[in-house]
Amino acid sequence: MxxxxxxxxxxxxxxxxxxxxxxxxxxxxxxxxxxxxxxxxxxxxxxxxxxxxxxxxxxxxxxxxxxxxxxxxxxxxxxxxxxxxxxxxxxxxxxxxxxxxxxxxxxxxxxxxxxxxxxxxxxxxxxxxxxxxxxxxxxxxxxxxxxxxxxxxxxxxxxxxxxxxxxxxxxxxxxxxxxxxxxxxxxxxxxxxxxxxxxxxxxxxxxxxxxxxxxxxxxxxxxxxxxxxxxxxxxxxxxxxxxxxxxxxxxxxxxxxxxxxxxxxxxxxxxxxxxxxxxxxxxxxxxxxxxxxxxxxxxxxxxxxxxxxxxxxxxxxxxxxxxxxxxxxxxxxxxxDPTYELDLDIPDVPGAEPDRIEVGEGNWARGGGPVSLGSVTSVAIGGLRRVDVGDRTYVLCRLGEDEVALLDGLCTHGQVHLADGALLDGQLECPKHNGRFDARTGAPCRKPIREALGAYEVEVRDGRITTEFNRLDGS
Ligand code: FES
Known part of the structure; x- marks a missing residue:
């Protein structure tokens, strides 16, 4: 666009x-x-x-x-x-x-x-x-x-x-x-x-x-x-x-x-x-x-x-x-003529569709139990995946073979989705200004980030990732 x-x-x-x-x-x-x-x-x-x-x-x-x-x-x-x-x-x-x-x-x-x-x-x-x-x-x-x-x-x-x-x-x-x-x-x-x-x-x-x-x-x-x-x-x-x-x-x-x-x-x-x-x-x-x-x-x-x-x-x-x-x-x-513009030849491409997991809102709210976020191998080690639940959005981070973390999806500095960022040395880096969060706790690690992300309980059992979207800090 x-x-x-x-x-x-x-x-x-x-x-x-x-x-x-x-x-x-x-x-x-x-x-x-x-x-x-x-x-x-x-x-x-x-x-x-x-x-x-x-x-x-x-x-x-x-x-x-x-x-x-x-x-x-x-x-x-x-x-x-x-x-x-x-x-x-x-x-x-x-x-x-x-x-x-x-x-x-x-x-x-x-x-x-x-x-x-x-x-x-x-x-x-x-x-x-x-x-x-x-x-x-x-x-x-x-x-x-x-x-x-x-x-x-x-x-x-x-x-x-x-x-x-x-x-x-x-x-x-x-x-x-x-x-x-x-x-x-x-x-x-x-x-x-x-x-x-x-x-x-x-x-x-x-x-x-x-x-x-x-x-x-x-x-x-x-x-x-x-x-x-x-x-x-x-x-x-x-x-x-x-x-x-x-x-x-x-x-x-x-x-x-x-x-x-x-x-x-x-x-x-x-x-x-x-x-x-x-x-x-x-x-x-x-x-x-x-x-x-x-x-x-x-x-x-x-x-x-x-x-x-x-x-x-x-x-x-x-x-x-x-x-x-x-x-x-x-x-x-x-x-x-300050309105003059260069004639540029840019290809028409649709733009990236986010690689995401959609969790049906009703499904989650009704069940009250764990929700499956799919197989752990569907996210590469060091990879990120967007998770959407109705109008709430999260980012799933695969830190190791069986270690995953689930955090709020939007950067607390701007409205940028962190699933488009990078997972580096246990930290989640924002794609916009390279601010960083601790991927396990959501704590700020690098400017311009000051406010932590919410971090959620998530587990890997029998090769599948599940969560109830309960915050780690219990709030
Ligand atoms: S929007 Fe994330 S660091 Fe600025």
Whole structure:
């Protein structure tokens, strides 16, 4: 299903606190259900596997390249060789850190949670992004991708400016304004936009993070002043600006010129085939449609996911040059006609029918005894199955040979069915923002989840799963 809302406003208000926010809600574009391709559950399970080994290798290579470029820059100080050396160092610092920030923020880079958090926080500092603020901003971006008035990460607002787009590569406007926003958050508190998507309980933390980041940056400024040299700032702080060109180069390909206010990532997001070097620097985010539809699939599995679902997507853009041709052509047209839309060729597919067990409501209510949820082998180990009883919905998790768990089906953070998520290391991961619950108890394990799921008694006897839908906590 594809829902399209015509763009009948020439100039739109992209603020999250303006009239477009209300408009998006009225049109059913906020927290909506999006197009989802069909993927065999067993295939999806294998694609969702996380790997510490792969993420460690890629992170080590990135850090080694960063240190190597830093040493070249240091040795070439005072000569013209310093220009390309710092350009390279900056690209790895202010550009490639963005992809690490992104993947670790989703919690999909490493299998081990704390490793994701370390990389995420370091990359946040490198990019002048408050960790809590940007985590919530990115949750919203995934919930309401390119929905005007809802998505805080719409970079190319209509009508776009082509010279402004070119200027974005310098980051001379974006970089200082991000730093000044940190300063404002550190001193006078969070702005209204931030408060729109950061829940109350996390706002204090966001302010303290801004203070720490501003403090660290000021310490480098003091170091530079004390040593009467700009060199410390060339290594820490300024690369966030002068190295951002690589982040802009990749980031522009994601959504620039694509549609607004559609509930189908195939229409507002681009997949671009890129060479192996670009894919390493960008951590496969060139498969951006696939990432948006299935954020629980880690970066290293995106090429396989692409192969799996490509027949259900628009044809990918064959290379970066072709992507830029399309972007600038669209932005040029939209600069004079903001209602112009790219003509995209997406196949008509019905979308995945949930793999579910229907339990007749009357049947269950009348009997008052155990209800069969079928044979235990009908759900693969590590698999999930949706269970519907009238208007109540649950998720059945098969944790082991004879171990199953039954939990409420809808994520407590949003109205997303958890049967479309993943079962990883005894935790149930939401398909929308990668929040996690303990699969045995329903307790929250990873942000943005705060509220537990109801967990129900369920047993396996003679190879069959049965339940009376009694809560484990007796409530
Ligand atoms: S909907 Fe956000 S983590 Fe589930």
């Amino acid at each position: 594809t829902a399209t809302i015509s763009n009948d406003l020439v100039k739109r208000d992209y603020r999250l606190t303006g009239p477009e926010a209300q408009r998006a809600r009225e049109r059913g574009l906020a927290d909506a259900r999006w197009f989802q391709p069909v993927v065999e559950p067993s295939v999806m399970r294998s694609l969702q596997e996380r790997s510490d080994a792969r993420a460690s290798l890629d992170t080590t290579l990135w850090i080694a390249a960063l240190i190597g470029a830093g040493l070249l820059a240091w040795w070439s100080l005072g000569s013209w060789w310093a220009v390309p050396a710092f350009a390279l160092y900056g690209a790895l610092y202010g550009g490639s850190a963005d992809a690490r920030w992104h993947e670790a923020g989703h919690g999909t880079a490493f299998r081990t949670g704390w490793a994701n958090e370390v990389v995420y926080h370091v990359a946040c500092f490198m990019l002048w992004r408050g960790p809590t603020l940007w985590r919530w901003s990115h949750y919203r971006h995934h919930t309401d991708t390119i929905i005007v008035g809802r998505d805080a990460e719409i970079v190319f607002q209509r009508p776009p400016s082509v010279p402004g787009t070119v200027f974005a590569f310098t980051h001379l406007r974006g970089g200082p304004s991000m730093f000044m926003r940190l300063v404002r958050h550190a001193t006078v508190g969070l702005d209204a936009e931030a408060c729109d998507f950061i829940p109350e309980h996390d706002r204090r933390r966001a302010v303290w993070e801004a203070r720490v980041f501003v403090g660290l940056t000021l310490a480098v400024v003091v170091w530079a002043i004390a040593s009467t040299s700009i060199v410390p700032l060339l290594f820490i702080g300024l690369p966030t600006i002068y190295g951002a060109w690589l982040m802009v180069f990749f980031g522009l390909t994601q959504h620039a010129g694509m549609r607004e206010d559609v509930l189908d990532h195939r229409l507002n997001t681009r997949t671009v085939m890129m060479n192996p070097l670009f894919r390493f620097l960008y951590l496969n985010m060139n498969y951006h449609v696939e990432h948006h539809i299935f954020p629980s699939v880690p970066y290293h599995a995106l090429p396989k996911l692409h192969t799996e679902i490509r027949d259900q997507l628009a044809p990918p853009i064959p290379n970066t040059v072709a992507a830029y041709r399309q972007i600038f052509s669209a932005l040029r047209r939209q600069s004079t």
